[in-house]
Amino acid sequence: xxxxxxxxxxxxxxxxxxxxxxxxxxxxxxxxxxxxxxxxxxxxxxxxxxxxxxxxxxxxxxxxxxxxxxxxxxxxxxxxxxxxxxxxxxxxxxxxxxxxxxxxxxxxxxxxxx
Amino acid sequence: xxxxxxxxxxxxxxxxxxxxxxxxxxxxxxxxxxxxxxxxxxxxxxxxxxxxxxxxxxxxxxxxxxxxxxxxxxxxxxxxxxxxxxxxxxxxxxxxxxxxxxxxxxxxxxxxxxx
Numbered sequence: 555x556x557x558x559x560x561x562x563x564x565x566x567x568x569x570x571x572x573x574x575x576x577x578x579x580x581x582x583x584x585x586x587x588x589x590x591x592x593x594x595x596x597x598x599x600x601x602x603x604x605x606x607x608x609x610x611x612x613x614x615x616x617x618x619x620x621x622x623x624x625x626x627x628x629x630x631x632x633x634x635x636x637x638x639x640x641x642x643x644x645x646x647x648x649x650x651x652x653x654x655x656x657x658x659x660x661x662x663x664x665x666x667x668x
Numbered sequence: 669x670x671x672x673x674x675x676x677x678x679x680x681x682x683x684x685x686x687x688x689x690x691x692x693x694x695x696x697x698x699x700x701x702x703x704x705x706x707x708x709x710x711x712x713x714x715x716x717x718x719x720x721x722x723x724x725x726x727x728x729x730x731x732x733x734x735x736x737x738x739x740x741x742x743x744x745x746x747x748x749x750x751x752x753x754x755x756x757x758x759x760x761x762x763x764x765x766x767x768x769x770x771x772x773x774x775x776x777x778x779x780x781x782x783x
Binding site: 558589594595596597598599612644646653655656657659660661662 | 677700702704709710711712713714717719758762770771773774775776
């Protein structure tokens with residue numbers, strides 16, 4: 555089954571404790587992206603990657619890092635999480651055949667930073 | 669710069685009655701427009717997509733949307749609401765710039781279906 559998976563689905567942590575949210579897709583998509591969803595704000599892009607070893611900032615990259623060492627994986631790293639990063643996070647992927655704009659989304663990771 | 673405005677944050681309709689979710693967009697170029705749906709505790713799923721072909725776009729689960737350039741609108745409709753349609757709906761505009769396929773999301777419309 556074609557899908558985007560994220561782990562963990564739920565995470566409660568404390569300020570300053572480094573964490574990684576994993577994202578993996580099995581569709582051989584070149585393009586992957588991370589979004590955060592906050593009430594009343596819709597989804598906002600954090601980082602995106604057009605292919606392996608190619609990443610760039612989205613609209614709200616502060617406090618986040620990403621890497622793209624393999625085509626299927628695109629982890630989101632929070633080096634020193636803060637309470638304002640409490641949010642619902644989505645990973646998405648797409649490919650050239652879809653013009654990169656028809657994106658497949660993972661199930662989401664709900665992060666709480668205390 | 670591109671943007672979308674969803675005119676209603678919450679819409680309630682009775683089961684079996686029509687659904688109308690309103691979206692206006694702003695884009696410098698001929699836009700690609702989408703509607704995504706998010707069911708509770710689920711990821712987002714593409715409902716339908718407009719990319720400068722037919723202005724009336726049909727999607728999954730009986731939904732459709734009409735692109736009206738003169739009104740800069742892309743409203744989502746369904747003739748008869750079903751209980752399973754209860755979800756949050758996002759209008760999205762796409763713009764390709766600097767190599768990034770950037771999706772700009774509206775703030776969402778929560779659809780409630782009254783039995």
